Amino acid sequence: MNTKLTDMRTAYGNMLIKLGKSNKKIVVVGADTTNSLKISSFGKIFQDRFFNVGIAEANLVSIAAGLSNAGKVVFASTYAIFVPGRCVDQIRNAIAYPSRDKKKGLNVKLVVSHGGISVGADGGSHQQLEDIAIMRTIPNMRVLIPADSISVSELTYIMSKKYGPFYMRMSRSKTPIIYNNSQKFLIGKGITLRDGTDCTIAACGIMVKMALDAARLLQKDGISCRIIDMFSIKPLDEKILEKAARETGLIITCEEHNTMAGMGSAICEIIADTYPVPIRRIGIKDQFGESVRDHEMPLLFKKHKLTSNDIASKVKEVRK
């Protein structure tokens, strides 16, 4: 395992340029955060296929819908807090709802950065902790939360090839590389990063790394943990979860999101329907975030009991 830190947004921006060269239908739309999202370089190369609509997110999302209605493959990007939180109406009615023949929803990819509390210094107003809840309840919408920059590149590529609306959340901070370049990703399929028999930890986004670290801690105590990257929150991999429930008897979910209606809740729903076992959800307990400087980030994670130690403790507590 490599501990090199890389930037998800750079991976996203670079992949868009790569895709833009071969696929003339790709159009990118931003809302005054195009440098931050690393999409402005796409605009420099493909001037006619890039639009910056200003600080107007409802407009951003709806223009993206209009472009896709005319056959474009549209990537619309800004910060997470301004997309699901601000534009749920436009996302629902202009992107997810319009369906023609077998095409469900329009071909818009909402790719956002700055999800979760790891946004840090900008504070609670900017820390989107409700996006999974909002987006996963919208029919035709698919929800992805990648764990590293390799996942981001691959998922960006997959979204460009697969028709329909997607929401993908990236983190602000640089993240450790988890995958190697040959890793295959499939929408609706989780990835088992580590096998185990005593318990399963299902995580998404930057919490995947926390879960892997927790598994190493637990190994020292003789507890064998299975780790699954649930980057595809919708559709969710029912098979891998049912198998984990059957084989390990306990599931811990980890997400940088409200524990209500997020990934953990989605997993509860599946497990309740398939092979009920105890589940514990680690996440933000119905609260807002707050400002921290980057070097203070562990304090915020500690406060919300999101560190690898907290995850390990939770496993031990439940197994008692």
Added chain:
Amino acid sequence: MTKNYYLIKKTALEARKLIVSCISDAGSGHPGGSLSMVEILGCLFHNHIKYDPKKPYWNKRDKLILSKGHGSPGLFSYLAIMGYFKTSQLHTFRKFGSILQGHPDLKCPGVEFCGGSLGIGLSFSIGDALAAKIDNSDRHIYTIIGDGESNEGQIWEAAMTATKYQIDNITVILDRNYVQQDSQTEDVMPLDIHSKNNNKTYTVSDKWRSFGWNVIDIDGHKIEQIDKAIKESKKTKNAPTIIIAHTIKGKGIKHMEQNPNWHGQAPKHEFLPIISTELESQFMISPSIIAGSSIDLEHKIKACKDAKADCIHLDVMDGIFVKNKTFDFKKIKELRKITTLPFDVHLMISNPLTHMKKYIDAGSDIISVHAESCNESSFGEIHDILINNNVGIGLAINPDTQLPKWSYKFLPTINQLVIMSVFPGKSGQKYIESTHSKTQKIIKLLSKHKFGGYIEADGGICNANLRQCFIDGARVFVGGNAIMGQTSVKNAILEFKNIIFNTIQNLLLSKANSIGGKDLVTKWINLHNEEKTTLLNNIATDLRYL
């Protein structure tokens, strides 16, 4: 000349009837904002939008985005009329399993945008327009937004974006009907603002102008104005155009007009026959500008325009078919330059077929030829030439001429039957009384032969006989001396309209009485506002219906 003027008039009437009946059938829906945009839709579909109802996804099509999605009955009615689906399907509106959802949905062929949640459609249209630019496509996007909808901040986000990208392949039409769900727009959230700070008024048009848009203010029920504005918008380069169409919410049905209660309420079934009669009562005043002492036709046209005449009646006499001579196509061509008002051209000339093209090119909106100067073959040719040139078809008959048998087969496509109530040749003659009974007789014949046009009463029409002419079935009234010979053309036209308005009220009450007696008469009266209720009560009492 406005292409298809009479055809649009005809389908607009059909659309209004369909709107009312489908909402009534559904038991819910939005009549007000559907009725206010009927002429706009008609003009777009007949004259501007490139489309193919058999291939709704044709990749060269233009797009109509109805951002004010609650106007779905208006859109659906026109889609049906234009052939996307059968008009009978409108009765599935809002019902289980229907393609005709409460608000427009892509399930329905011809629908390009799922409207309903307001404020989104303009941004959506901009996306489509930008895509067309990328593709070098000549696709044009037509977007209809509402004035209530303009409360949404996103409309103004989109307004800025369109000028930033100099989007000129979009024409936005604001259905400015001044009413939204709760109340008048200016009470809920004023769009025309008077600033107490500098004592200036800023209209919604000023707002759009300040955003850098090309702004055109029109009467949104005048087909000729809508058509001209759309043409202009398509010629405007490097800037988006918005047409501020001043309309009447609920247009065509008096008790619904400008009444917020009819923003989203279904008319009861029992009123439909009365409403249908009311819609069929739409009429036009067509002043004949050869009447009156002045010979300055330009000046007279201006007077007609100021007086809100619906069209201009142009009597062309050649000195052969009739003794007198007036003017010919050259004069019409000159007059065409000064007005968009429809030209109702009445050819009192011999051998009209040979001159047809000249009168079309001069800018006539409808050309009526005399049955006495045609036969089946020549009229057939005239008929086809006019249809191919999108000009209205008129047939005129003299007081001593019966509707010729050879004309029957043309009746479904004839737009106007001119029943002369004086012998043509000079103005100022007295109305021939027997024309009343003649018209009544002809009406019966016409409905048997599926005539779908107007009857024009021409000759000696004045305040004294107007009422009876309307009852006979005439809907276009040529005003000679009774209008153009008066000191105030405006007052004369106003008086014409008042007489007809009162006649219509009588007609509707009598319809109510004939189908539902006193009970329905009372219910019908109670639909109206206080002022009108008093008037209607008086009429109904006089008629002994109450």
